[in-house]
Amino acid sequence: MKNKKSIYIKELRHYTKRELLEFIDEKDIDKLLKYAILNKDKGTYQFNYVGVIIIDDLVINCYPKYIPSKENIHDDFKQVIKVMKKYDSLHDDFNYENEEIEDISFNLLSMMIFFLEDYYEYGVYSNIQNILEINGNGEIDWNRTINYTDPIIKNNRPYYVELYTKHKIDDLYDYFRLLHEYIITKCSKKLEYLGLLELFDLTPVELSDNSQDDFGELNIILEKLEKELHVEFNSHKQKLLKSMHTFLSEENSFTNENYLTLYGTSTYHVIWEEMCKRIFSDKLDKSLKDLGFKDSKTKLIDVIKKPQWIYKDIKTHEAKGTFIPDIVTFHENEFIILDAKYYKLKFDEKHLFGQPPLESITKQYLYELAYREFIKEYQFSGVKNAFLLPKYTGEIENIGIAKLEILSNLGLEDIQVIMLPADMINQSYLDNKKISIKDLKFKEKSSNADERLKRQEKMEDLMKNPELEDLPPRYLDMLL
Numbered sequence: 001m002k003n004k005k006s007i008y009i010k011e012l013r014h015y016t017k018r019e020l021l022e023f024i025d026e027k028d029i030d031k032l033l034k035y036a037i038l039n040k041d042k043g044t045y046q047f048n049y050v051g052v053i054i055i056d057d058l059v060i061n062c063y064p065k066y067i068p069s070k071e072n073i074h075d076d077f078k079q080v081i082k083v084m085k086k087y088d089s090l091h092d093d094f095n096y097e098n099e100e101i102e103d104i105s106f107n108l109l110s111m112m113i114f115f116l117e118d119y120y121e122y123g124v125y126s127n128i129q130n131i132l133e134i135n136g137n138g139e140i141d142w143n144r145t146i147n148y149t150d151p152i153i154k155n156n157r158p159y160y161v162e163l164y165t166k167h168k169i170d171d172l173y174d175y176f177r178l179l180h181e182y183i184i185t186k187c188s189k190k191l192e193y194l195g196l197l198e199l200f201d202l203t204p205v206e207l208s209d210n211s212q213d214d215f216g217e218l219n220i221i222l223e224k225l226e227k228e229l230h231v232e233f234n235s236h237k238q239k240l241l242k243s244m245h246t247f248l249s250e251e252n253s254f255t256n257e258n259y260l261t262l263y264g265t266s267t268y269h270v271i272w273e274e275m276c277k278r279i280f281s282d283k284l285d286k287s288l289k290d291l292g293f294k295d296s297k298t299k300l301i302d303v304i305k306k307p308q309w310i311y312k313d314i315k316t317h318e319a320k321g322t323f324i325p326d327i328v329t330f331h332e333n334e335f336i337i338l339d340a341k342y343y344k345l346k347f348d349e350k351h352l353f354g355q356p357p358l359e360s361i362t363k364q365y366l367y368e369l370a371y372r373e374f375i376k377e378y379q380f381s382g383v384k385n386a387f388l389l390p391k392y393t394g395e396i397e398n399i400g401i402a403k404l405e406i407l408s409n410l411g412l413e414d415i416q417v418i419m420l421p422a423d424m425i426n427q428s429y430l431d432n433k434k435i436s437i438k439d440l441k442f443k444e445k446s447s448n449a450d451e452r453l454k455r456q457e458k459m460e461d462l463m464k465n466p467e468l469e470d471l472p473p474r475y476l477d478m479l480l
Helices: 017-021 026-034 073-091 108-122 142-148 175-193 218-231 235-255 268-279 358-370 372-377 422-430 449-463 473-479
Strands: 006-010 038-041 044-047 050-055 058-063 128-134 152-154 157-159 164-170 261-265 308-311 315-318 327-331 334-340 382-391 397-402 415-421
Touching: 017 026, 026 038, 026 050, 050 073, 050 108, 058 073, 073 261, 073 268, 073 422, 108 175, 108 235, 108 261, 142 164, 175 218, 175 235, 218 235, 261 268, 268 334, 268 422, 334 358, 358 372, 358 382, 358 415, 382 422, 415 422
Parallel strands: 006 058, 334 382, 382 415
Antiparallel strands: 038 044, 050 058, 050 261, 128 164, 152 157, 308 315, 327 334, 397 415
């Protein structure tokens, strides 16, 4: 039983309305526009999303823009889904433990996946009953036996004719267990019908042939779940009860004409940044003490000074925000600044398009400038600065530099442009593997960079000379 209406759409590719109408109803196009999953731009439409979108029985699989074709799209997309599942699990987005039922946001697809994966790990909801018997087959409860029965004394030793025994019974017909089995089975069948079990690495589960009517009217079921929540204090069982309550109370909205169910993100660049941070051992959140620099709890990110607002030379206010690089790390005594950019770049002898904007270049130079004193203080031998962009597959490739001369002339490192095979990055992230900085194939510092830096330092020294302070910079330049 597999849904046949499943299509693949490329993130941010331009589609005409005629193309969209081949597989999506016009009312559904309006719905996607309403939720900003689809954007309209000069008469064409783009999906601003990576992941799975379900509208009625239509499954739209939106794959990342760096994948060039659909040749191996199922395997490529399945890897992307695994990446998103891992990202969600690391950020613990699906945690109800301290939330009230009414505050839980509902996403049908995420919740169906949760019920199956939770079942694989923990099994079905269980209510264990503690049974106490006289002379039963269970473990002897000596405390109760000694306190509540009279022994026979023989040779100054007590002998107990009646022993309290205890054992536990898992009630297979418990109402909430049966309800949980019904929900798990329903989720499995729905995902199988949509053709999503294999995509999410799930196996079918059939535990129940009950219908919802077998458990009473919906309001009665929800009331029972609420009462059970008030007497159940196990955190995992509370999570299950809240999930069952939300699923049953919200499930009918799945058939509502205004409803979408989604699994994915419209900000895949955040996941790209996260993968690069982990794979290339970002150190921004580590303390200087842990990094071996000094006995200080100051984090490396806090070395960058925050802006100051000074009121009439009386009061200085420090702003909260400042420059935040994506990745700062070290390799062979070099200071490494990396910026993970989720752009589809075309950059060769004849073409340049899809590149990061000007402010990305200026910020990357300024990150080095913000750390300049730190780099000098701890005598790093050099600096490397780079953009990390995705390509489909192949090898890591350093394809050139991005340069802004007014900042480059300050002795700052130009930004190297490095293409990372996305399939390699995805798999390294899934396998918790690091990639060595040396594999980024950094080019050596440009031949005149050292001279530019020395020239800038000399210029700064000349400007400190009071006898030369009135000279214009062009005359100072002649003295160098």
